[in-house]
Amino acid sequence: MPALVLLGAQWGDEGKGKATDLLGGSVDYVVRYQGGNNAGHTVVVGDQKYALHLLPSGILSPGCTPVIGNGVVVDPAVLLSELSGLNERGVDTSKLLVSGNAHLITPYNITVDKVTERFLGKRKIGTTGRGIGPTYADKINRTGIRVQDLFDESILLQKVEAALDFKNQVLAKLYNHRAVVAEQVVEEMLGYADQIKGYVADTTLILNDAIDDGKVVLFEGGQGTLLDVDHGTYPFVTSSNPTAGGACTGAGVGPTKINRVIGILKAYTTRVGAGPFPTELFDQDGEDLRRIGGERGVTTGRDRRCGWFDAVIARYATRVNGLTDFFLTKLDVLTGWEQIPVCVAYEVDGKRVEELPHNQSDFHHAKPVYEMLPGWSEDITKAKTFAELPKNAQAYVKALEEMSGAPISAIGVGPGRDETIQINSFLD
Ligand code: GDP
Numbered sequence: 001m002p003a004l005v006l007l008g009a010q011w012g013d014e015g016k017g018k019a020t021d022l023l024g025g026s027v028d029y030v031v032r033y034q035g036g037n038n039a040g041h042t043v044v045v046g047d048q049k050y051a052l053h054l055l056p057s058g059i060l061s062p063g064c065t066p067v068i069g070n071g072v073v074v075d076p077a078v079l080l081s082e083l084s085g086l087n088e089r090g091v092d093t094s095k096l097l098v099s100g101n102a103h104l105i106t107p108y109n110i111t112v113d114k115v116t117e118r119f120l121g122k123r124k125i126g127t128t129g130r131g132i133g134p135t136y137a138d139k140i141n142r143t144g145i146r147v148q149d150l151f152d153e154s155i156l157l158q159k160v161e162a163a164l165d166f167k168n169q170v171l172a173k174l175y176n177h178r179a180v181v182a183e184q185v186v187e188e189m190l191g192y193a194d195q196i197k198g199y200v201a202d203t204t205l206i207l208n209d210a211i212d213d214g215k216v217v218l219f220e221g222g223q224g225t226l227l228d229v230d231h232g233t234y235p236f237v238t239s240s241n242p243t244a245g246g247a248c249t250g251a252g253v254g255p256t257k258i259n260r261v262i263g264i265l266k267a268y269t270t271r272v273g274a275g276p277f278p279t280e281l282f283d284q285d286g287e288d289l290r291r292i293g294g295e296r297g298v299t300t301g302r303d304r305r306c307g308w309f310d311a312v313i314a315r316y317a318t319r320v321n322g323l324t325d326f327f328l329t330k331l332d333v334l335t336g337w338e339q340i341p342v343c344v345a346y347e348v349d350g351k352r353v354e355e356l357p358h359n360q361s362d363f364h365h366a367k368p369v370y371e372m373l374p375g376w377s378e379d380i381t382k383a384k385t386f387a388e389l390p391k392n393a394q395a396y397v398k399a400l401e402e403m404s405g406a407p408i409s410a411i412g413v414g415p416g417r418d419e420t421i422q423i424n425s426f427l428d
């Protein structure tokens with residue numbers, strides 16, 4: 001068996017890192033297929049807390065081979081510092097594999113990300129400033145630099161010069177920024193080459209062979225469905241495809257090989273950066289969710305915007321990803337509310353709509369239609385089975401499941417690996 005995709009069903013930060021780590025002990029490969037170090041995945045193992053940005057969360061499971069697929073954008077400096085940070089904490093990272101076809105985030109792409117945001121002013125996206133968008137833009141523009149280019153100095157220089165020909169004009173003439181010198185970029189990039197070389201592999205071949213041999217391969221998404229460049233709240237999105245199809249292109253594995261797609265779904269909703277968010281709260285409830293849920297960005301340290309659960313979004317995630325299961329996280333955070341509002345539909349221009357509006361203006365105007373569900377006050381962090389949850393917590397989960405279109409197969413009741421209620425196995 002199986003190849004599984006595990007992805008964010010909302011706007012990111014659903015708890016993907018914890019979910020991946022939880023499965024890490026039973027899987028052979030954990031593969032990042034898109035995004036880069038814009039991700040911030042927190043994994044808590046015992047009393048140790050790890051914040052991973054670029055590396056797959058499976059790196060913390062000794063039996064598991066972590067893979068950075070071709071669809072990822074790699075900042076070489078971040079890759080090496082994340083590896084050495086883990087090594088210093090005693091984590092063995094020697095099994096890591098990196099696709100030679102993955103694109104590199106260059107220093108000038110980080111510059112372009114930052115100056116573009118500055119120039120957008122009020123209309124900015126609120127990116128993480130890690131160079132993600134400009135690197136994917138270069139990839140699509142066919143002026144990107146790939147991991148394999150690090151190992152051929154003359155090709156690297158030619159490609160960096162080609163990329164900078166145009167970019168320097170824009171930087172200097174539009175953004176009033178000093179031009180970037182190709183030779184300096186090449187020198188910096190070459191400085192990373194020797195340390196990265198040993199990890200580079202034909203990951204597509206390795207992963208397909210692994211699946212054919214019956215190994216368990218887990219594709220770990222960064223970001224989330226609503227941040228997808230095709231299916232998200234464009235232009236307030238990231239520049240890649242976190243949705244399930246992205247696992248195929250971003251790892252070189254056909255859709256026929258994937259058996260299961262698990263959506264990680266927070267029991268409420270959060271978002272970082274700009275863009276529409278129908279259930280966003282601006283009152284004490286929002287403050288309380290942020291405080292109790294510890295909703296502060298792992299990558300940028302920004303406060304996350306918080307709101308109630310949105311079943312319209314969950315249904316949409318089920319649809320565009322073909323979800324087979326949900327992993328509901330952070331149920332414990334909702335403990336203590338007498339009643340919990342859940343958004344079951346939207347009202348758009350006086351009409352009730354059950355599905356995510358196709359038209360962006362409709363979505364921007366959508367008002368949540370709430371149903372009130374009874375809350376619970378008992379501590380649920382020690383619950384190990386569904387039956388151990390208070391009746392109202394059980395009813396909350398069942399109601400969400402019914403509205404969202406796929407079974408909830410696991411429930412997070414705390415950040416730790418063992419603070420999880422497993423209802424159905426993901427590995428059958
Ligand atoms: P990711 O980007 O999807 O991996 O999620 P983040 O790590 O950015 O944010 C999720 C946060 O919630 C992290 O601090 C996790 O440790 C924490 N977390 C995950 N699952 C649970 C849970 O079930 N309950 C609680 N209280 N915290 C959780």
Ligand code: IMO
Nearest residue numbers: 012013038039040126127128222223238272273
């Ligand atoms: P994880 O994997 C939440 C958001 C940014 C911004 C938009 C574009 O931890 O869930 P980018 O730098 O990607 O060009 O920024 O996407 N964003 C995230 N929000 N979690 C993330 O990752 C995110 N990665 C990017 O805040 O709104």
Ligand code: MG
Nearest residue numbers: 013040041298
């Ligand atoms: Mg995160």
